[in-house]
Amino acid sequence: MSIREALNWRYATKKMNGEKVPQEKVDQIIAAAHLAPTSSGLQPFKVIVVSNPEWKEKIKAIAYGQAQITDCSHLLIFAAWDNYTEERVRGVYAHANKERGLPDSANADFVNSMVANFTSMSPEQSFTHAAKQAYIGFGVAITEAAVLKVDATPMEGFDATKLDELLDLKSLGLRSTTLLPLGYRDEAGDWLVKLKKVRTPLADFLIEYK
Amino acid sequence: MSIREALNWRYATKKMNGEKVPQEKVDQIIAAAHLAPTSSGLQPFKVIVVSNPEWKEKIKAIAYGQAQITDCSHLLIFAAWDNYTEERVRGVYAHANKERGLPDSANADFVNSMVANFTSMSPEQSFTHAAKQAYIGFGVAITEAAVLKVDATPMEGFDATKLDELLDLKSLGLRSTTLLPLGYRDEAGDWLVKLKKVRTPLADFLIEYK
Numbered sequence: 001m002s003i004r005e006a007l008n009w010r011y012a013t014k015k016m017n018g019e020k021v022p023q024e025k026v027d028q029i030i031a032a033a034h035l036a037p038t039s040s041g042l043q044p045f046k047v048i049v050v051s052n053p054e055w056k057e058k059i060k061a062i063a064y065g066q067a068q069i070t071d072c073s074h075l076l077i078f079a080a081w082d083n084y085t086e087e088r089v090r091g092v093y094a095h096a097n098k099e100r101g102l103p104d105s106a107n108a109d110f111v112n113s114m115v116a117n118f119t120s121m122s123p124e125q126s127f128t129h130a131a132k133q134a135y136i137g138f139g140v141a142i143t144e145a146a147v148l149k150v151d152a153t154p155m156e157g158f159d160a161t162k163l164d165e166l167l168d169l170k171s172l173g174l175r176s177t178t179l180l181p182l183g184y185r186d187e188a189g190d191w192l193v194k195l196k197k198v199r200t201p202l203a204d205f206l207i208e209y210k
Numbered sequence: 211m212s213i214r215e216a217l218n219w220r221y222a223t224k225k226m227n228g229e230k231v232p233q234e235k236v237d238q239i240i241a242a243a244h245l246a247p248t249s250s251g252l253q254p255f256k257v258i259v260v261s262n263p264e265w266k267e268k269i270k271a272i273a274y275g276q277a278q279i280t281d282c283s284h285l286l287i288f289a290a291w292d293n294y295t296e297e298r299v300r301g302v303y304a305h306a307n308k309e310r311g312l313p314d315s316a317n318a319d320f321v322n323s324m325v326a327n328f329t330s331m332s333p334e335q336s337f338t339h340a341a342k343q344a345y346i347g348f349g350v351a352i353t354e355a356a357v358l359k360v361d362a363t364p365m366e367g368f369d370a371t372k373l374d375e376l377l378d379l380k381s382l383g384l385r386s387t388t389l390l391p392l393g394y395r396d397e398a399g400d401w402l403v404k405l406k407k408v409r410t411p412l413a414d415f416l417i418e419y420k
Contacts (some may be wrong), residue, residue, distance in 0.1 A: 003242050004241055008245065028213075031412075034409055034412060035217035036217070041408070051418075136364075139348070147213055172417075195310055199244055201305075207258040
């Protein structure tokens, strides 16, 4: 299935049927988010995968009781770094140099300038910037899920502060940004699947400088 | 090509060879961004496509002289709404109702609650929220480009204030968020293509609640 067909097929699934998504497909969706590009390659986010029913119940309670959280097969939580620190930035490039067989001296000036740039932001600016990178991975994961014919519900509607507390994300230097329940649509029970997909007219979406 | 293969093939192209991307492929990449999901379906961003060489030169000058801006075939600019207004929010749902053959009375309570939610944000909060939605479309567009074997360079490195002024985005209620030059890699002239793609170890990226 092409991406265009997949994106036309997908919709923000409101009712899932509880069927399990094969681990292989979950892995592919996570791999897509993991391969997504991010600013200067920092990958300032993680994906938390919740398949445990008790944890799903706890999370549902702080996501306005939305049924997809418990009806889904796997719940993905995208959580971004709460701050850019010198240690984190240096850690990413040290790992890349090791993987590439390069000494850290090979790009020390570049790394120093990245440290200076990223640590000049306030924690709130840092988190906003990191969260945007998580949204790139979120978009890529949604696309991969659709291509694999796995339904998903992109969600911002939850109490992020409470979710961060529940999962003790602060101790990991993370803050939650979005949720993505993965599963399969319950066609009969879902009001949204029956409605035509609508987008802004392309003529309004696109501006051209030819 | 699968998404996984495509994402492994792609990289932030540093040197493009000036070859034109066929219009059909550009259209498919834009269609992917256009179909991307956004918060409550508001699609609070637009894509500006620049193929005009003079405009590309002007934009390059406020993007630290990065050569991809002029070596690319088409430059995409993702620009988000500068604010959520009642008119904009109502306009989106009025269009959706029209497309679905529904009277506006069908979901008036829902629309009123969306207006209340979205207009409760400050302009800066609104723009940040809208920009995150643009990043979803950005991620989807990058993925589609890679699947089509079109190279792209995701870029945040430009002076957004100057770009907004140059394109008079304020008059359109927009602010620029990211750039995406599309084109084809110049293998011989690109230092980055030779380096191994590196990502955070999956074990550090993934947290599981089984």
